[in-house]
Amino acid sequence: MTSTRILAYGVVATALLSIVLEATIGSFPYAIFSAPLNILCALLWVVAIVVAYRKGGESRFAKVMLSRGATWLSLLIMAGVGIALGLERTPSSSAWFVVLGLLFVLSHLSFVILRGWRSGGSIRWRFVLTHVGLWLALGAGFWGAPDREALRLAVDSVATNECYTAEGAIRRLPYEVTLEELVVERNEMGAVTNYKADIDISGDVVELRVNHPYNLSFSEKVYLVSVPESGDYAVLEIVAEPWQWLSALGIVMLIAGAVLLFLRGPRRTINSVER
DSSP states (O other): OOHHHHHHHHHHHHHHHHHHHHHHTOSOOGGGGOTTHHHHHHHHHHHHHHHHHHTGGGOHHHHHHTSHHHHHHHHHHHHHHHHHHHHSSSOOSOSHHHHHHHHHHHHHHHHHHHHHSEETTEEOHHHHHHHHHHHHHHHHHHHHGGGOEEEEEEEOSSOEEEEEOTTOOEEEEEEEEEEEEEEEEEOTTSOEEEEEEEEEETTEEEEEETTBOEEEETTEEEEEEEOOTTOSOEEEEEEEOTTHHHHHHHHHHHHHHHHHHHHHOOEEOSSOEEO
16 A cells, blocks of 8 residues: 555545544543643654664655655645634634644654754754754644643732632732723723723732733733723733743744755755755
């Protein structure tokens, strides 16, 4: 059976499985795979990829993942996922077809990296920077998704550290938040059209505006979400993404690799063109 036929059967089986899982248990249960389980799964996945690659010709899986069809399928998946999420009003990456599709893309990219990071005994730095950078950026978002947390809290003139998860569970922040000033703009009908807030976070007063978050740290941001019609308090959202540093590293590597490719350009030889 050819690699193309195997991929076709795999796509059909994965699509059917995604539909069944989505209909029976709902979205992918990211909460179950929070640290350290997601880290353990990621390590086991990397080991499995390396073992399959080292078997070389003995591994049908490795042959399929390194085929040209797998490359085209990965590109189609990335395009499809991007379009699907872009068309949603509230994009979500917890749909089963998204999770399984991204896992395939990351697996294919891993095999490509293992095969091509060396050429003639030397390290291909442009290849490493671009491919490993993309692998880190995608992998951090994929494996780090279970550790992403969004907490909401209503703040007024009374200091509080009580917030809520999306499931309604109460959490206590290690700092207190107070509303110092809330400026609300209204239209002629009295409806809220725009707003901004000065928030005291443990003694530091910061200004929050819509789509202009405040960085508590590199991986933690505070957003101004909404205000009621009464305008006497503000709703904030605190988003923590512990894996963001790894994603940022991947993006930096990807940009560096792209710059090197641009500066050096393709190197022509007599029989081929090195990219």
